[in-house]
Amino acid sequence: MDTARAKEIYESKQTVAVKLDGNGDSVWIENVDEANGMATVQVGGNPTNTQTVSCDRLKEESK
Numbered sequence: 001m002d003t004a005r006a007k008e009i010y011e012s013k014q015t016v017a018v019k020l021d022g023n024g025d026s027v028w029i030e031n032v033d034e035a036n037g038m039a040t041v042q043v044g045g046n047p048t049n050t051q052t053v054s055c056d057r058l059k060e061e062s063k
Helices: 004-013
Strands: 019-020 025-035 040-041 052-053 058-060
Touching: 004 025, 004 040, 004 058, 019 025, 019 040
Parallel strands: none
Antiparallel strands: 019 058, 025 040, 040 052
8 A cells, every 4th residue: 555545544544455565464654754654563462572564564454
């Protein structure tokens, strides 16, 4: 996804399903670095498992 959409999801009051690398783990966006096109995400339900990844690796799940 593009950085702008990642930022919209991060700021949204709604819960939006996002996956890392399309078919990978579900993630929760914790922060978006718009200048560098990166996002810090929590992987799965484990709050200690965070990664900083390119927004290009995030995919919004279809409804």
